[in-house]
Amino acid sequence: xxxxxxxxxxxxxxxxxxxxxxxxxxxxxxxxxxxxxxxxxxxxxxxxxxxxxxxxxxxxxxxxxxxxxxxxxxxxxxxxxxxxxxxxxxxxxxxxxxxxxxxxxxxxxxxxxxxxxxxxxxxxxxxxxxxxxxxxxxxxxxxxxxxxxxxxxxxxxxxxxxxxxxxxxxxxxxxxxxxxxxxxxxxxxxxxxxxxxxxxxxxxxxxxxxxxxxxxxxxxxxxxxxxxxxxxxxxxxxxxxxxxxxxxxxxxxxxxxxxxxxxxxxxxxxxxxxxxxxxxxxxxxxxxxxxxxxxxxxxxxxxxxxxxxxxxxxxxxxxxxxxxxxxxxxxxxxxxxxxxxxxxxxxxxxxx
Numbered sequence: 314x315x316x317x318x319x320x321x322x323x324x325x326x327x328x329x330x331x332x333x334x335x336x337x338x339x340x341x342x343x344x345x346x347x348x349x350x351x352x353x354x355x356x357x358x359x360x361x362x363x364x365x366x367x368x369x370x371x372x373x374x375x376x377x378x379x380x381x382x383x384x385x386x387x388x389x390x391x392x393x394x395x396x397x398x399x400x401x402x403x404x405x406x407x408x409x410x411x412x413x414x415x416x417x418x419x420x421x422x423x424x425x426x427x428x429x430x431x432x433x434x435x436x437x438x439x440x441x442x443x444x445x446x447x448x449x450x451x452x453x454x455x456x457x458x459x460x461x462x463x464x465x466x467x468x469x470x471x472x473x474x475x476x477x478x479x480x481x482x483x484x485x486x487x488x489x490x491x492x493x494x495x496x497x498x499x500x501x502x503x504x505x506x507x508x509x510x511x512x513x514x515x516x517x518x519x520x521x522x523x524x525x526x527x528x529x530x531x532x533x534x535x536x537x538x539x540x541x542x543x544x545x546x547x548x549x550x551x552x553x554x555x556x557x558x559x560x561x562x563x564x565x566x567x568x569x570x571x572x573x574x575x576x577x578x579x580x581x582x583x584x585x586x587x588x589x590x591x592x593x594x595x596x597x598x599x600x601x602x603x604x605x606x607x608x609x610x611x612x613x614x615x616x617x618x619x620x621x622x623x624x625x626x627x628x629x630x631x632x633x634x635x636x637x638x639x640x641x642x643x644x645x646x647x648x649x650x651x652x653x654x655x656x657x658x659x660x661x662x663x664x665x
Contacts, residue, residue, distance in 0.1 A: 345661055347621050347653040350644070351603045362635060362645065365521030365537070365585040369512035370572065371487065372581075377403060377502035378480040388509070390494055394485045400509055403502050405481035412478055415471035422464040429453075429460040489513040492581065512581060517573045519551070521587040522566045528556065529590050535571065536588045540636075543578050548588065586635075602648050603641045609634065610658045618644075619661035621653040627661040 385402035388394060436453040439445045493510035502508060519537055532554040538547065554571040561567070569587070573579060610617045616634055619627040632647030648654070655661035 345621060345625065345627065345664065346656045348605050348608065348656050350648045350650055350652045350654060351641070352601065352650045360536075360588040361527060361591045363521045363523050363527075363587045363589065365519045365587045367517055367539070367573065367579060367581055367583040367585055368520055369514070369581045370516040370518050371489070372492075372510065372512040373486055374507045375400065375483055375486075375509045375511060376505050376507050377483070378504055379403065379408075379477065380501070380503050381405070381481060383496055383498055383500050383502050383508070386494065386496070386498055388491050388494070390491055392491045394489060394491060394511070396485055396488045398485045399482055400485055400491075400511075401483040401496075403481040403483075405478055408474070408478040408481055412471070412474045415467065415474045419464065419467045419471050422460070422467045426457075426460040426464050429457040433457045483508060485511060487511070487513060514580070515575065517576075517579060517581065518570050519573060519585045519587065520568055520570050521585065522561075522564070522568055523587075523589065525560055525565045525567055527589065527591075528567065528569075532556070532569065532571075532589075534590055535569075537571075538586050538588070538636075539576075539579060539583060540586065541584050542576070544576065549574075551587075601635075602644045602650060603638070604644055604648070604654050605656050606637060606640055606642045608654045608656050608658065609642060618648065619655035619658055620648070621655055621661075627655050627664055629662075 381403040383401060384404050386400075387398075387402075388400050394400065433450075433453045433456075436445060436450045440447065440450045489511045490513075491509060492512050494508075496502070496506075496508050532551075535551045535554050536548045537551050538549065551571040554569055557568045557570065559567065604618060608618055610619065610629065615631060617629050617631045620630050621627050630647055633645045635643030635645045637643075
């Protein structure tokens with residue numbers, strides 16, 4: 314009876330004092346499955362990679378030149394449009410009335426010009442019969458010239474009103490795909506406010522930032538890959554690469570660009586990886602590190618690993634990953650050789 318009573322009381326005492334909690338956490342940490350960060354030779358030991366992005370060579374953000382309410386949107390995101398196609402329309406009733414008013418003023422001025430022209434002809438006949446003086450004829454000629462100038466001025470105003478009326482219709486400047494429509498019917502269009510974004514999907518390029526010290530003397534052997542592309546087949550050769558003549562003063566890096574060949578399914582914004590010859594050749598290439606693919610944690614935009622210290626406690630650390638090779642993945646930055654990673658991130662996250 315005495316022994317049976319003491320054992321539960323001892324357990325209850327340990328629970329009350331919080332001693333079992335650290336013991337259970339230690340047991341969970343000790344049970345974690347780990348794998349060492351492995352260093353090894355890479356098929357690209359003489360190359361170094363840089364992150365890039367796919368972007369359109371030709372892209373236009375279409376904005377209104379006049380203010381007004383949007384009364385029509387003819388396209389949506391993803392639609393393919395042709396050059397000159399109507400995309401949106403802004404309320405142009407006031408502009409139409411201005412055009413009509415300008416046209417009426419031109420008609421009135423032309424009527425006055427007709428009267429002035431006939432009056433000048435009569436003055437010429439009267440001068441031939443010496444019924445009027447030369448000065449009277451010159452005044453009639455001046456009235457005719459003034460009427461002609463009035464017609465020209467009002468005609469120019471009418472043309473300007475008609476030109477401004479065309480500002481209320483947004484047309485595609487080139488054939489392409491609608492990539493963004495940040496407005497809706499009923500919104501107020503203001504000069505300079507983007508209404509639609511259009512890009513040409515047949516003309517894409519890759520832009521990557523490269524450290525100034527890592528820029529090779531020649532870009533003839535530049536290669537790239539598109540890991541997120543459904544038709545990815547490994548490394549592809551790039552041609553016509555250009556180095557922009559500007560170095561960022563903060564990062565000491567510059568940008569390189571090269572056009573992509575026609576690849577079905579590639580879209581602007583896709584991630585690209587550019588491979589350049591390592592500075593100094595293969596001997597100067599940095600060591601590659603690999604971890605099991607199951608150890609990678611992806612949470613929204615975070616890519617990380619649970620690193621396990623000497624006491625068996627896991628800690629989340631952000632890393633930058635490279636190419637997947639079988640059941641392991643290359644880690645470009647964030648780990649060192651000999652460190653241990655938890656192969657089961659879910660179990661590691663429960664250890665406190």
